[in-house]
Amino acid sequence: YAERSYKMLTEKYTRLGLDADTVEKEVMADILNDFEQGFQGWEYKFNTVASSRGDYPFITMTMGTGTGRFAKLASITMLNVRRKGQGKKGQKKPVLFPKIVFLYDENLHGPGKPLEDVFEAGILCSSRAMYPDWLSLTGEGYVPSMYKKYGAIVSPMGCRAFLSPWFERGGMKPADEDDKPVFVGRWNIGAVSLHLPMIYAKAQQENRPFHEVLDYYLELIRKLHIRTYAYLGEMRASTNPLAYCEGGFYGGHLKPSDKIKPIMKTATASFGITALNELQELYNGKSLAEDGQFALETLQYINDKVEQFKNEDGNLYAIYGTPAESLCGLQVEQFRKKYGIIEGVSDRPYVSNSFHCHVTEDLTPIQKQDLEGRFWNLCNGGKIQYVKYPIDYNHEAIRSLVRRAMAKGFYEGVNLSLAYCDDCGHEELSMDVCPKCGSRNLTKIERMNGYLSYSRVKGDTRLNDAKMAEIAERKSM
Ligand SMILES: [Zn+2]
Structure with a gap:
């Protein structure tokens, strides 16, 4: 569209008798204005139009790899609009939707590379608005491997869910060397999370091997997922014609009266893990930062088990580091009812999210990246790594830590506590x-x-008590 505007406006201004330099200047100013208004329009709509649940629709956009001059202008303008914020003059704040994810390719965004200016606009934006979050396409691990081998981008769905590969011809495994994975138009049918400290405490109390009790709960989640696939598969395509009949979802060219079962096979279902820090504490009284070996072995065990289920059931199961917005408090309440208050495990109103170090740990960002990096490739269905920047809007620190994270293959967030x-x-x-x-x-x-x-909004708290307690204690989060 920018190309078309460029052509149309150039003809128009030339017709008016302006010289070539002035024409070029005016045309580019108009196009920049179009982009700014377009992105502002999105931000207004996505942050004011509530869904039927009374919530804003959660929209995530990935961006940053376009190399054409208008693609670059679009990327940079999107970031600048977010950085400058919305609202009255003198009271502007960044909006929360869409979530912006910067797709980082070392060969495009690295020092001296053609899109270094897009990268810099991203760093500037993160230093004011926290977003964009940064997804490495060229480091190590699963998401980069899909980009390096197939040129395929695995964009996160919502905040952090990543699809497992599904191949055009071979399905779960590539049919041959030319088979290609598909990541567009697919979805996840939900996550069920393990309560790991509870499972460990139960095994101890009943004097049973931990893996025996863990297996029981893994089987339980497996059965729930099998039921969900079966239940959803009975739905008729007419329940969502855009998705199932008009090609909105991959393979979604069904007749309205058809059942959607055939296209369910490309959907993932997640086994959630959280409170790995508290699991380790319960095991030997050490945190993930102090030890973590038992948590790592447990996560490896879960990976092996889920891989086995995946092959046996033919369902795309994935392992997901659970965000636990309110579950972080619920799990503590459940634990206390059965096993009481145990230091480091259930003595606070919240447990730690997924494989993150405890928020009170006094760690440098580099230490935190390395400690959490141990779990990175064992959570391919959903994960994020982030570090807190206590220093005031420090671009240098943000730039070098983002580059470090990108070399490691992370999906990296910049944490500031923004206050207005x-x-x-x-x-x-x-x-x-x-x-x-x-x-x-x-x-x-x-x-x-x-x-x-x-x-907080105008002084009032917006989040649940457990989460607010966690936020109040954050040091290295
Ligand atoms: Zn004031």
């Missing part, structure tokens, strides 16, 4: 009282886990 005074418009990281005017009427944006959320 709703009275005078002052903004500062991590403030609870405005230093300029003394107001407590603040809006704060924190990372929930894989996505950002308002923790």
Whole structure:
């Protein structure tokens, strides 16, 4: 469309008798304006139009690999619009949707490479708005391997779910060397999470091997997924014509009266894991930062088991590091009811998310990246790594840590505690009282886990108590 506007506007301004240099300048200014208004339009719509649940629709957009001059302009403008924020003059704040994910290719965005300016616009944007999150296409691990081998991009769905490969001809395995994986138009049917500390405590109390109790719960989740595939497969295509009849989903060219079972085989189903830190604490009183070996062995065991289920059932099971927005509190309540309060396990109102180190650990960002990197390739169905930047909007630190994460193959988030005074418009990281005017009427944006959320709006708390307790204790998060 930008190409078309360019052609049309060039003809128009030339017809008006302007010289070639002025024409070029005016045309490019108009196109930049189109992009700005377009992205602002998205931001207004996605952050004001609620769904029937009373929630905003969760939209994630991946971007940043286009090399044409208009593709670059689109990428940079999208980031600049997010960075500058929305709202009244002097009171602008970044919006939360769409979530923006920057697709990082070392050969395009590395130092001296053709899209280094797009990368820099991204770093500047992250330093003000936390987003974009950064997805490595050229480091190590699963997502980069699909890009390097097939040129295929595995975009996260929602905050962090990644699809397992499905091949055009061979299905779960490639039919031959030319077979290609498909990642567009597919989806996940849901995650069921293991309560690992509870499973370990149960095994101890009943004097049974941990793996025996774990197997029982893995089988339980497996059965739930099999039922969900069967249940959804009975739906008629007419329940969502755009998805199932008009090609919205991969293979979605069914007749309205057809059942959707045939296209369910490309959908993934997830086994969620969370509270690995508390599992390790329960095992030997050490945290993931102090040890982590038992948590690693357990996660490896779960991977082997799920791979076996996948081959036996022909379903695309995946392992997902659960974000646990409210589950982080629910799991503690469940645990306390049966096993009481145990130090490091259930003595706080929340458990740690997925394989993350405890938020109170005093770690450098580099230590945290390395500690969590141990679990990276054992959670391919959903994961994110992030580090907190206590320093004030420090571009240098953000740039070098993002590059480090990209070399490792991570999906990396930049964590700041953004705070805005709703009275005078002052903004500062991590403030609870405005230093300029003394107001407590603040809006704060924190990372929930894989996505950002308002923790306060005009002074009032927005999140559940367990999550607020976690946010209050964050050090190296
Ligand atoms: Zn103020």
